[in-house]
């Protein structure tokens with residue numbers, strides 16, 4: 013047994029190496045995937061099977077038809093001295109190749125119909141989450157559980173602009189994922205605040221447009237705990253590529269623990285709104301809020317995009333009385349891309365971002381406290 | 390000097406020289422030439438946009454464009470390629486070929502013909518100019534969906550007017566072509582004697598007349614919502630953004646067939662020529678064309694399987710869409726049967742036509758996959774759809790246009806083109822186009838959304854391959870320009886019947902045909 017200690021030492025190391033190797037292989041391998049993502053929910057599995065079926069049917073037809081075509085091209089070449097037979101009609105054949113495809117299609121329609129009916133059956137959910145699309149983030153509202161939060165891109169700007177190496181989940185990571193329990197039927201109620209977005213997580217088999225002014229339904233039942241990633245699938249403007257979706261599927265206990273934590277955090281945030289903050293505190297917080305919610309349009313340097321998004325650096329409104337500044341951020345400006353942030357951000361976050369805008373890029377216009385924001389709601 | 394040429398020489402209305410010839414022309418050949426050059430110029434612009442898109446997508450991260458600029462590039466690329474390239478190119482081919490193929494002296498409404506063309510350059514100026522105004526060009530994709538469209542700047546209004554002009558041009562062109570085909574056929578040519586290219590264009594003309602006004606209405610409603618206080622597409626005012634999608638696709642789906650039916654006609658002309666056999670199943674080809682056209686008005690909402698329609702609507706549009714596969718299949722089977730026991734040679738027009746049959750069918754199959762509503766839930770708005778419609782429109786419509794250009798170029802110019810160079814063009818194009826578009830199927834399946842300037846790392850490999858294919862494909866098109874210029878400037882003189890197996894009236898005229906063709910009516914003997 014003298015070899016054992018050696019094995020013991022090598023064991024964990026080997027595990028580490030294998031794990032690292034497996035991770036690299038799986039990212040490299042993922043790049044060469046030629047199929048749908050592995051399904052991790054009931055309906056996603058159904059889609060997967062249906063796709064395999066139709067693909068095989070298509071491949072079969074392709075081989076037969078183009079086998080015939082390439083045979084003809086090879087066999088009846090003029091260079092072989094083949095002379096043409098000028099036939100140009102054959103009723104029986106023509107009827108056959110109208111009817112046979114039709115029958116194949118009828119056969120295909122049967123499982124597809126069942127899948128459509130399954131997809132549309134949103135009855136008896138065990139958890140309902142309202143999903144709202146914003147330019148360019150998502151809001152999740154656990155209707156009966158008193159939990160509501162924003163979920164936006166967590167990939168840092170430097171990675172996008174190539175100033176830092178990209179993480180494994182580049183563009184597919186968020187600050188706060190949606191969390192759901194495994195094996196439960198989760199119903200989503202989808203809508204949007206500004207333009208049409210689409211909530212899509214391939215592994216869960218859900219893609220549903222989120223349409224401003226209307227509520228649409230979708231559902232999934234995850235079959236395996238894990239982290240599943242997706243993206244907005246409907247072109248929604250400048251930040252369309254930058255509003256990912258992350259769903260964390262947990263065990264029931266894991267889900268409940270997360271829920272308690274969230275509820276506590278929300279209570280803490282409500283208490284926070286009564287406090288007064290220093291300029292430094294607000295600036296630090298405001299910078300983060302600005303990066304997540306405003307910089308896509310007004311740009312990180314506050315200069316906007318001429319003709320589309322106004323500059324905030326040196327803006328008369330920003331340097332003027334705080335009330336007007338608070339109002340435009342609270343209420344937006346109807347008919348423009350400037351949205352109302354009253355429901356998207358808390359009083360503290362609003363105070364922070366407004367203070368940040370008033371005191372950076374050479375601006376200097378003083379502090380705005382959460383209470384002032386609250387007063388103008 | 391025989392009586393005919395003496396008469397022509399005495400004509401006072403030969404073409405004026407220089408620019409005035411092109412501005413004032415009412416001659417179908419001149420106007421056809423204008424359309425084709427216009428399409429070529431737009432192809433260059435749309436192609437530059439495509440190259441920029443592929444350059445940005447060469448690797449993850451933002452390298453050369455801002456996301457706003459990227460959205461404008463994809464939108465302009467789509468609008469230019471559809472309304473500026475494929476449609477004018479087909480209309481140009483119709484202008485040249487319809488009178489020649491039905492034995493007519495010219496189009497039915499020569500002055501309107503001039504107007505139809507000359508509406509296009511101002512439209513192009515508006516559309517492309519919109520990229521240079523504050524706020525830039527349309528960034529919503531060619532589908533113009535509100536409410537995003539409502540947020541845009543003045544460039545969006547310019548795009549609306551550009552679409553109005555192009556729509557008007559298409560409608561006038563379609564009326565002209567339909568009238569010409571119905572009224573100016575050589576005496577004795579019955580409908581069921583018409584060449585397939587004429588049949589497909591006749592059906593296309595009716596599709597255009599039915600569909601283009603719908604688009605004009607949709608964009609006018611956008612304009613009203615933007616500036617005149619209406620709320621057609623604004624839920625806050627009682628409207629519905631999804632209604633736009635219904636109206637748009639009620640135009641948009643027939644539009645898809647507007648872009649492909651003339652291609653079917655070209656392929657049905659080229660394949661029999663080089664198989665030296667008549668087209669198999671002429672009648673069923675005609676019926677298939679007409680049924681595709683009718684069905685195309687019943688399938689629009691398959692572009693909207695994820696908006697959240699009720700199950701019954703989802704099922705109806707799924708069944709109707711699957712049904713289109715039947716007449717489309719008939720066409721493919723007929724082409725293969727035309728080849729069967731023929732005497733086949735492989736000149737460049739034939740190569741493009743054969744590539745069309747094969748690759749268009751791949752687009753057809755991916756269309757069938759997308760037609761399955763539940764599968765479309767995964768694939769809608771992904772690169773799978775991008776792959777699908779590029780197979781149908783590039784290796785479909787565009788390859789058919791290439792086949793037609795090579796097929797009739799000797800007739801138009803009187804010179805044979807450089808066959809060796811043309812084959813290079815074909816082989817480079819057909820290989821690179823697959824390197825470009827085939828991996829996009831995999832990207833879509835793996836979960837890459839379309840219309841994004843930046844993407845997650847697992848999409849890197851195929852994007853790089855697609856970009857390389859794209860650059861080669863783009864460069865290969867320079868060969869086409871060289872072949873065409875060479876054929877215009879000279880080359881072996883083309884005989885009247887350029888191809889051994891060619892059938893049809895255009896081959897009874899010398900190459901190039903006289904400025905006014907068929908000045909005395911033909912009499913067809915069936």
Ligand SMILES: [Cu+2]
Pocket residue numbers: 145148208209210244245246247248252255
């Ligand atoms: Cu979005």
